[in-house]
Amino acid sequence: MQEKILILDFGSQFTQLIARRVRELNIYCEIHPFNNFPEVDSTVKGIILSGSPYSVRQEDAPHFEFAKHHTNLPILGVCYGAQYVAHFNGGEVMASNTREYGRANLHYINQQNPLFKDVPGNSQVWMSHADTIKRIADNFEIIASTDNVEVAAYQIKGTKTFGIQFHPEVTHSIDGKQLLQNFLVDICGCAQDWTPDSFVETTIAALKEKLGDDKVVLGLSGGVDSSVAAVLLHHAIGKNLHCIFVDNGLLRKDEFESVLESYKHMGLNIKGVNAKQRFYDALNGLSDPEKKRKAIGRVFIEVFDDEAHQVQDVKWLGQGTIYPDVIESISVKGPSATIKSHHNVGGLPDFMKLKVVEPLNTLFKDEVRKVGKALGIDPNILGRHPFPGPGLAIRILGEITPEKVDILQQADAIYINNLKSAGVYDKVWQAGAIYLPVQSVGVMGDERTYENVVCLRAVESLDGMTADWCHLPYDLLAKISNEIINNVKGINRVVYDISSKPPATIEWE
Known part of the structure; x- marks a missing residue:
């Protein structure tokens, strides 16, 4: 089973950046909203608590069952996460007269502490907080300070729970990567074995087990995501994958013909479908972006349903959904509310009777390209710019x-x-x-x-x-x-x- 780090999202604009930094260290991680935290199993090696636009002093501040986890797993609280742990464990958080935004320097570092191994004195960090930790409980130990903030970092004695009031994930925190590596590798014990090759191997094996001899219909767009998803599925189930490329009338100039041509030599079982007029009819009179997206998503599903009926016993719809699609479509309280709907995220109507398989829904775009390279996909396809699912309609x-x-x-x-x-x-x-x-x-x-x-x-x-x-x-x-x-x-x-x-x-x- 793949080991992982869980990142608890309290609504920070930097949460996704934390995930990026973790994955750059070849460690798998997942982001979960604070109000939808999953059950923790043996694959979880540690938890990171994100920042937040909220103050822990607000009545409606986001909450986390800290006591349930902190004796069993390493925890790193970042900004709000650090303030939350301090505030609800005998400390005091208050609005600061010396708010810190931007660059600061750690004039004191306990370099014997494992979190700060190989982090030099006076290291530059990036602050972004209005509240500050004024007082910590007796079982907390200060392990770093700036000129203005005494409790810039702490550890709860006898545990692997740490808090930092700065953001190690941003590049302005010069030694942030080292600090994260210290936490993830030395403290959490992560193996750093999550690589493109390992992803390909485990994903293909998982797809074989999940799909067996079932048939899958997948919509190809000519883009990176659907191409990589198709090749992964092709490696797993071969000719049982039926690819459909739909001309929705919203593609780039001459794209329908050029995409079909580019897939000829990839061994994929692909069919081109001209459905321009169906999309134009569905979009007639619509100007609201969400209505356009939903209309396009609906017609895509209708077209796939029509084509799926021409493949006997098809049971699955393959999609090239990637992690940012999933993140932006999760609706949680307050600042992390849905930004926009994605036509390839979410359930299918009952009439379609197909289950969904999304082999890339844990990957960021650059990771998809690395996986594509590991699969030997044509660099011209992997190098294509992202293109929105609704095409030129948006x-x-x-x-x-x-x-x-x-x-x-x-x-x-x-x-x-x-x-x-x-x-x-x-x-x-x-x-x-x-x-x-x-x-x-x-x-x-x-x-x-x-x-x-x-x-x-x-x-x-x-x-x-x-x-x-x-x-x-x-x-x-x-x-x-x-x-x-x-x-x-x-x-x-x-x-x-x-x-x-x-x-x-x-x-x-």
């Missing part, structure tokens, strides 16, 4: 029409082809054009025009949970803008999105 703000789709496909193709020819495509995590419901005045030749605006979006990211906008060269942006305006009828203005995530999201809808 890059056309407002109502969808075939005419708008055609305009955006042309603009997007010019954009992406220029990124590739300029040699920057692989340096960008995700790029796409967005059709805005805005018309502006322009001049073409001797005539005034009143046409539409396209926005270009390009971001740098590791896994899509956070992202920064790309500083593309001005001359490249100018070339792309000129080509779009000169070649795409209906567009007379191009703008560039310089928003990061957070506070914005990568997609506009």
